[in-house]
Amino acid sequence: MTNAIRIxxxxxxxxxxxETVEVGAPGPGQVRLRHEAVGLNFADTYFRSGLYPVPLPNGLGVEAAGVVEAVGEGVTNVAEGDRVTYTGFVNTLGAYSTARIIPATPLIKLPDAISCETAAAMTMRGLTSAYLVRRIWPLQAGDTVLLHAAAGGVGLIVCQWAKLLGLTVIGTVSSEEKAAVARAHGCDHVIFYRREDxxxxxxxxxxxxxxSVVFxxxxxxxxxxxxxxLKRRGLMVCFGTTSGPVEPFNPQQLAMKGSLYLTRPALADYIADPAERDVLAGxxxxxxxxxxxxxxxxxRYALQDAVQAHRDLEAGKTTGSSVFIV
Incomplete structure (x- = not known):
């Protein structure tokens, strides 16, 4: 028996x-995983609210790290005792649990230098940051980018990675406290979006x-x-909707405003190929x-305090990453 947050x-x-739930033996292609830490992501609120529809009842959470306790038939990418992390969407839903059965395919082995707690805090955010700065546009040293939510989990990683690439980062934040956090992680210019245009x-x-690019x-x-x-022929990357879905618009605006590009990427499409995923993770x-x-x-929250964690997240009270300690 194990415990899990369910809706x-x-x-x-x-x-x-x-709730108390039963976890059995892994089937073909599956493992039984004991969690040590679970990630808290804004996407979790989309599943909970119904914005991302799933069959009910169901678990929540798409990111966690822990230790493989047992492997099913045909599993070759991980073994019993391996420390692993994972992220995804529907195929990994149910991370808010102390232990679970999960397909082996999305599991990524952790190097000794990365703790399970750190992994749970960064796998989704880190891989998102990786594809944003390394795959989606040929960014060059000297380019300037605009980064919304610069003090958030993805924002802080992107800020740091951008500086490694020689980019100039303009970040938006809501408060002086968040501005200080963003600057400390490499944000060059801060805009307070609540009081500035x-x-x-x-x-x-x-x-x-x-x-060149807006994230x-x-x-x-x-x-x-x-x-x-955006500058002429710049790229708009709409990779989240924390304030709600973007309203319909006429694509002619892209031409009128400088032959702009627009993309709405999803992490799943950048980690669908295990080889590409492992390169980004590495x-x-x-x-x-x-x-x-x-x-x-x-x-840091106890898993049973998920209600408070979601309230904090949706109220904008968090900075950086948040995790559940199992």
Missing amino acids: HETGGPEVMRW VAARVREITNGVGV DSVGKTTFAGSIDS ELFDHVAAGRIRIEINQ
Whole structure:
């Protein structure tokens, strides 16, 4: 028997229940995994609220790290006793648990230098950051980018990685406290989006040119300003919707505003190929192990306190990464 957070209906944080569940033996292609730490991600709130529909009842959470306790028939990529991490979406749903059965395919072996707690705090955020700065656009040293939510989990990793690549980072934040955090991780210029016109400030900072790329995880409330912050033939990367889905718009605007590019990527498509995923993970792990990228775990919760954790996350009270300690 084990414990898990499950939902029987969609809605606010209060729909999550702490339950006792049974975990059996792994079947073909599966492993039984004992969690040591579980990641808290904004995507978890989408499954809970129903924005991402799933059959009910169901578990929550798509990211965790732990130790393989048993392997099923045909599993060759991991063995009993291996320390592993994983992230994904529907195929890994159910991470809010002390132990579970999970397909072996999404599991990534951890190097000795990376703890399970660090892995749970960075696998989704780190791989997201990896594809944003290493795969999605041919960024060159000297380029300037705009990064929304610069003090968030992805934001802090992107800031640090961007500096390794020689980029100039303009970051948006909501408070002086978050501005200090962003600056400490390599953000060159800070815009307070609640009291400043983001696009106007970007033009001021870039002498009217605009930025090469906008990394926008906010969505609805920032989309228009993000588009207006781009230089000619720049790229708008809408990779999240924390403020809600982007409203429909006429693609002709992209031409009128400078022959812009727009993409709405998903992490799943950048880690679907295990070989590509392992290359991205290896680069991430190397930077973290060497101290070139620091993973800030600024909130730790007990798994049974998931309701409070979701409330904090949705209220914008968190910075960096948050984890559940199992």
